[in-house]
Amino acid sequence: QVKLVESGGGLVQAGGSLRLSCAASGRTFSYVSMGWFRQAPGKDREFVAGVTWGGKHTRYAESVKGRFAISSDDAKNTVYLQMNDLKPEDTGVYYCARKIGPAVDWGSWGQGTQVTVSS
Numbered sequence: 001q002v003k004l005v006e007s008g009g010g011l012v013q014a015g016g017s018l019r020l021s022c023a024a025s026g027r028t029f030s031y032v033s034m035g036w037f038r039q040a041p042g043k044d045r046e047f048v049a050g051v052t053w054g055g056k057h058t059r060y061a062e063s064v065k066g067r068f069a070i071s072s073d074d075a076k077n078t079v080y081l082q083m084n085d086l087k088p089e090d091t092g093v094y095y096c097a098r099k100i101g102p103a104v105d106w107g108s109w110g111q112g113t114q115v116t117v118s119s
Helices: none
Strands: 002-007 010-013 018-026 032-039 046-052 058-060 068-073 078-083 092-100 113-118
Touching: 002 092, 018 032, 018 092, 018 113, 032 068, 032 078, 046 068, 046 078, 058 068, 078 092
Parallel strands: 010 113
Antiparallel strands: 002 018, 018 078, 032 046, 032 092, 046 058, 068 078, 092 113
16 A cells, blocks of 8 residues: 655645645555546545656646646655646645556545635
């Protein structure tokens, strides 16, 4: 089992930036994908960004393209989400997740970190 711990959330004004980190410990694999999801108040969880562990492939939700960037540091077993030009609608609890190889579902999740964007 892998433990994922998110950090870097906080309160920021619209137009500002935050960088989230997700550190993985325990059982890990090289052939994995890491992702960021968020859940806004009263909303369902949604996919934000994903990356293969080597950083070769990335994908983003349309709502964050051009503003967010996902990256990974394999040596530190850490994935990041750089969030720029934040908007109030970006507010929510952000979770990192991991899936192994071609798995459809994300099998491991962190506890989440709160991001609040004020107008």
